[in-house]
Amino acid sequence: MITKRNVHAPGHRRRPAPRGAALVCAAALAAAALLTGCGSDDGDDGAKTGAAGTPKAPTSASASAGGATLTEDQAERKELLPRAKVGYDKALDAAVAAVDKSEPVSVELKGTPDKPVWETEVATADGAAHTVDVDAVTGKADRARAESDEDADDKRKLADRLGKAEVSAQQAARTATGKTKGTVTSVELDDSDKAGALVWSVDVVTTKDWNKTTYDIDAASRKVVREHLDRD
Incomplete structure (x- = not known):
């Protein structure tokens, strides 16, 4: 054609x-x-388009687009936790050894990345409480300090708690980590919100996302009575 x-x-x-x-x-x-x-x-x-008519690349809304952004608390955990070479259980052992005939009441990882420390509280059978700081790198315990503001009623209540606790701090921690694989950063003997039941409150941090899960473990039956995931 x-x-x-x-x-x-x-x-x-x-x-x-x-x-x-x-x-x-x-x-x-x-x-x-x-x-x-x-x-x-x-x-x-x-x-x-630009001056020459070529397409411009879209501006990114966030420098971390496509990746997870840590909260302030998560970032603090990420900085502090890897610096602790001594676990909560070794810290409790050191604290109990510093106060004759004492039992664990609480332990919590605190301090700074340069100087992480386990802040522990132990008490004797009469409810006399002592605070012992344990170096989270070396495991060395500082001198025990008696609670100066503890009165007779406080001692009686604490002694009563210790007498009723049939589950140890270590057993409660193992129950918590059996639910969530992670690192224990806090264990504390306390009354729960439910009818004043005695519980061990255990914090477990997962290093894949630096979230913290808190478990309340019944201090008599070792059952989990509360679970709370903290994503902050």
Whole structure:
């Protein structure tokens, strides 16, 4: 099939366009180019193309887009926990050894990444409480300090708690880590919100996301009576 084309006979020359018409065409082309360059100032094209008309890459809304961003508490755990070379159980052993005939009441990882420390509390059978700081790197216990603001009623209540606790701090911690695989950062003997039941409150941190899960373990039956996941 042959399409229609503007074919000139051999030897036939087209006459050149008048000079005035050429100038008009050049001016029209220049104006069109100017309008095209300015058109991106107000329209959507200005946000999508550069001066040369090439597409611009979209601006990222967050420097961590596509990855998890840690909360302040999670970041603190990530900084502190790996620096502790001594676990909660060894810290409790050191604290109990520092106070004759004492039993664990609480232990919690605190301090700074440069100086992590286990803050522990132990008490004797009469309810006399002592605070012992244990270096979380070396396992060395500082001198025990007797609770100066503890009165006779406080001692009686603490002695009563210790007498009723049939589950040890270590047993409660093992129950918690049996539910969530992680590192124990706190264990405390306390009354729960449910009818004043005696519980061991255990914090377990998972290093894959640095979340903390708190378990309340019944101090008599070793059953889990409460579980709370803290994503902050």
